[in-house]
Each structure stands twice: as C-alpha cells, then as structure tokens.
Amino acid sequence: MHAIYAWLIGPFVEFDFLRRALVGALALSLSGAPVGVFLMLRRMSLTGDAMAHAILPGAAIGYLLYGLSLPAMTFGGLAAGFVVALLAGAVARLTQLREDASMAAFYLLSLALGVTIVSLRGSNVDLLHVLFGSVLALDDATLILLGAVAVITLFTLAALWRPLVVECVDPGFLRSVSRAGAPTHLIFLVLLVLNLVAGFHALGTLLAVGVIVLPAVSARFWARQVTGMAAVAIAVAALSGWLGLALSYHHGLPAGPAIILVAGVIYVLSLCLGPVGGLVWRALPGRHLEA
Template sequence: MLDTWIWWVSSPFEYAFMRRALAACLVLSLTAPILGVLLSLRGLSLMSEALSHAMLPGIAAAFMLAGFSVPLMMLGGVAAGLITVTLASGISLYSGLREDAAMASLFLVAMAAGVLIISLAGTALDLGHVLFGSVLAVDSATLLLVAGSCSLVLLILAVAYRALVVECLDPLFLTLQGRHAGWTNTLFMGLTVLTLVVGFQTLGALMAAGMMLLPATAVRYWSRRLEGMMLLACTLALLASLTGLLLSFHLGLPAGPAIVLLAGAGYLVSVLVGPCGGCLRRQAARRQSATVNGEHPGA
C-alpha cells in the first residue's frame, strides 16, 4: 500500500515537463496568495478577477503581432492591466463611481476585445490556450521568466510590506505621517497585475485569479492574524497545485481547472468547518448561547 502511494506521488515527476509544471505552480503559490490576502483586507477580492480579464487585450495584441512569444505576451498583459487600473481610478475620481464598479465595466469590454482579437488572429486552439492556460506545456525559458517575475514581486513585497499593510488597514495614517498613500496603492496594483500575468502562463487568463483569490478567502476561516493567513494561504495553494498536477497526470484531467477546483474545495471545507466563523462553529456557538440563556436549542 505504501509502495503504491509513493509510486502514485513520485512517478509523474520522472518526466521533465511535470517537474517544470510543478516548479511554476510552486513559485506562483508562494506569491499570488499573499497578494490575495492583502486584496481581501481591502475588500477588493473580486478586483483580481477583473484584472485577470482586463489584461486579455494586451496579451491578444502581442499574440497577434508575435505569436506565442511569452515575454511579449507578458509585457502586453502588464500594459493592458495597468491601463485598465488607471482608467478605473480616473473614472472613480471624476465621476464618483466606486472603483470596483468602474473596473467591472471596463473588464467586460476588455475581455470581449481580447477574445475578438485572438479569434481573428488565431484558431480555437490558440484561444483555449490563452483563456485556460497550459501549465504542462511550460518550457525552461518560460519557467525562468515566471520564477524571475515571482521573485521580483516577493522582493518588493518584503521591502514595502509595512507600508502595504498599513495602507490596507488605515490609509489616512500614512497621510498623517507625511507619506501619501497613493504611491503605495499604485505599487500594490502593479504587483497584482504582474502576478496575474505570471499566472496567465500556467492557469490561463480566465483562471489566473483562482490561485490568488480562493486560498486567501479560505484562510479567513482559520486565522485572524495576518501572518497566519498568508502562511496558510500559501500552504493551501501549494497543496492544491501538487494534488491538481497528480490528478491531471493519473486521470487525464486538465491541470489548470483541476488546481483551481481543488483550491475551491478547500474554500468550501473552510466555510463549513473553519474555527473562525465557519458554519458548524457558528451553529455550535448559537446552541451554546441558547443553552446558557435557558432557551431550547431548536428555537
């Protein structure tokens, strides 16, 4: 039994393409969930989903001009994401519309434009590759680019960590300290866009936000400390990545959707049994309160 289990876990990684896929997922799992936790603190969890769609026109334009050139597609995605963020901020500033509402409107337009460009310039296979990713097709050059980009994001996060956390919790404090919060927000959104573009290389434009959003929302049911949430979010993402790749290899499932679905399963389990506000914990607390007050638990 033990030998079978060891074979089931280790045999896929005898192949170079599986090792590259695992390495790409691991570096992404150590970056995206941290930004997801910070996004959730800002109440902007769905912003990651909007941004992952908003970068599609830039990726599509680069694809139309140069084919599957990973550096150019990443550059196009970053440019499109930053332009969308800037437009959303401008619309919010001058019209009074909430920034997330402005972003939602823009990402729908951007996604439609990106799909149209890819459809006109390529084939259905090209469209599927961009939208849903192909982590098992990551080559050595792409892996180096992904690892380098994630390392840069982690380095900037480490340097600007205190300012980013304070800006999430109390942006007025930075202003009172003589530090305008605007640059911190701009830096944070830039890091988010870059991480989503990196995620596009493995999970595709439609699901790049899954690795960022699902672990971050799941761990809020397990910890109230920021450091604990970040550590647990990265752990959940790592487990989902490893298990998703194993299921993809042994059962012939698409790797990207398998990884995101496993992260989603972790979120659902957290909602049910998490000690910090999970459904079962809330129900137990209500029953205990009713018992203490002398009420019937079913009342």
C-alpha cells in the first residue's frame, strides 16, 4: 500500500511543478478527449494530426517576435490553425483535390515553415520546447488558458451534442430539417484548434493531438454509445496524464512523450481486451446463441 502511495501520489504531494503538470493534464483530458471522440466518429483523426502541425508556423512567428511568450504563441497558433482549416476546406470545395489531400499538403508546408522560423532565432532547446512542449513548466497563465479552453469546450460540446451526432450519422437528414450543419462543423473545427493550441503548450505541436486521438480510439473498444465513449475517453486521458507524469518522475523520462506512451499502451490493451470488438473477443467469440 505504502509503495503504491509513494509511486503514484507521493511525487505530486512533494513537488509543486508536478501538481501543476497534473492539473494541466487533467484539464486537457476533460476537453481534448471528447473532441477526439467526435474527431474519430467524423473520420477526421488524421485531419486532427494535420491541424496540429498547421499550428506550428503561427506559434513560431509569435516566438520569433516575442520569444517564449504565452499570448503571442497562443494567438499565432490559433490564427494559423484557423487559416489552414479554412484554406483546406476552400481548396477542397473549389478544386478537384479532396479535403484530406489538401490538408496533407498544407500541414507538410506548415511543419517545414514552422521549424525553419523557430531555427532562425532560437536554439535547439527552444525547438524541442515547441515540438514537444513543456508540461513540467506550466506557469499560472498557461494553466488558466488550459482551464478556460476546457470550460469553453465542455459547454460548447454540451450545446452542440445533438447536431454533432446527427451530422455524423445522417448529414442528409440534418440538412433537411435544419441549417445547423455547416455552422456546427465550423464550430467543431474551432474547438479542435483551441484544444490543439492548449495541448501545444503542454505537449508540443507533435504530441498535442495524441491526448486527443489516442483516448478516443481506446474508448471505442469499451463503450457502445457516444456518451459512454466520451466518458471512457476522458478517463483514459486523465489516467495517461497521471501515470505518464509518475513514470517520467521515477524513471527520468521526458514527461510529454511518457504521457502519450501510457495512452498508447492503454490503446493497445483496449484493442486486445476491450469488450466491444476487441481482438481477444473476436478470437474467442464463444458458441453462438439460440436467437
């Protein structure tokens, strides 16, 4: 019992920076995981990844002008995210290119541009900070940002739940009863960018999408309905944050990657053992029923 306490709780009691990291990770879990569930159900998981990279040049320009400043990099990231989302949508609508292809083009450009801009001014340490975040150095302002994003996301999702679900299942029906389809999609993209920018401060541009997508795809193997999926995804994300931080403290691992690795392990376990279509249950289906 004592060993478990010392391993899982002790470090957070002892160190302020670990407590801050945990609070940040929990806030990210609360908002990012349900967004991830809808991202997955809308078949946009890779779009999420692309958007995460798209944020980089904006944040990098903020960094170039003001150094490691929270408002500058946040604002730059938000602006870049929205521009890429709208451009990719516009290119898809106006040309032959599908949205996923134009997304891929934009995010590759963004990543190259972002890394170049950061290198213009900064050191490799700064580049690492931008790419992989600094969950162990969250200051008050960043924590408030993460909390605010979580609150905005949860209230918006609660309000838009029905059109989001209906638009995934039967977009034709939504179009025939309401004009909410396009605004819903747009607001959802805004939520995605907000969460990516929040995640960017903690986990960096390359890993931010991990805490959004991995818990969601894990949840698919545990719940049959959207509500349950969102709850499981939040739990998985929170657990990943907690275990990941503890792991990084005890074994000297980089914190952000440790969090994502724990989420990855949970994903693989869910894939194998999850009661809803997990591999083990597929291999051992049991004898068929009478009716």
